[in-house]
Amino acid sequence: MLGETDLFVSQIGFGASPLGDVFGATDPAESTRAVRQAVASGINFFDVSPYYGRTLAEKRLGNALIGIRKNIILSTKCGRYGFDSFDFSASRIKRSIDESLTRLQTDYVDLFMAHDIEFGSLDQIVGETLPALQEVQKSGKARYIGITGYPLAILKAATESQRVDAILSYCHYNLLITDLEDDLEPFAKAQRIGLINASPLHMGLLTEAEVPVWHPAPAGVRSAAKQVVELCRAREVDPAVMALGFSIGQPYVASTLVGMSNSEQVETNLRALDFELDPVLLLELQQIVAPVKDVVWASGLSQTFDVKSCPER
């Protein structure tokens, strides 16, 4: 269950950002097959945003969900519309939900979240954006509301005085980093806020695919991730299954969102659900990662950084 909501989200959620071609071109027919296969296999939680492919992912997901939308828990976001295009004003938030509902071909979303709040001022997020989300919730266009972002401190700061149902954090709990557990998890637990963990593959680093040019991880983290993938392969373990299997072990997280765009990935990633982590391999991977474990990068407006350790910056 996601916090105190009645959203019984699946342990593995479908991250739909790849449908916006953010990791490279995807085939819409194949991604529709992937979405429908995921639903048929028990994945019921889908996350998207107008930002992904500048509305492309929402349009494609809306098409893929025709006829099955009511069977799933659907989440979208507002406030971020491009790499450096943000608008967290109340008027934009209210327009944003209507635009998203049109693209998603539905009349409500289950979860509506302010996207990457570290790019807004904390005053505006707390005083204007979250109250606007609460109004959207009251209108029935969104059943529950939340926030997303990268620096953990800002996620906490924004929700200390304003109630949200869920927080989505990304790249803070996977084979390369576990600092989600230091601060945010105890806070969310105490506040009974649902926690969603995104990017168990560290936005693609824990795969064999080429790293996208926009990826913010420093060189040391990329190199450790590459060694993790190589060692998994040498031991005949699929690195994605190993990484996802590790991430879904986090006990408070309600759902772990992995970005997918084809049936093969859906099939592979579902194997993580009953995958037994080999403790010896895990220890070896942890030894590779140790020098760069918990390294983060800066994200957002300068006053909202909470960079703990980033030796290469």
Ligand code: NAD
């Ligand atoms: P991820 O760690 O899930 O990695 C996705 C990448 O891994 C994609 O390139 C995908 O094609 C590839 N992949 C997936 N399964 C694979 C497999 N079995 N084998 C090989 N490659 C595989 O990163 P993500 O997509 O950024 O995160 C998941 C989702 O979480 C997103 O799609 C989005 O919905 C959400 N998210 C939200 C925020 C935010 O709100 N700020 C940030 C990051 C992610």
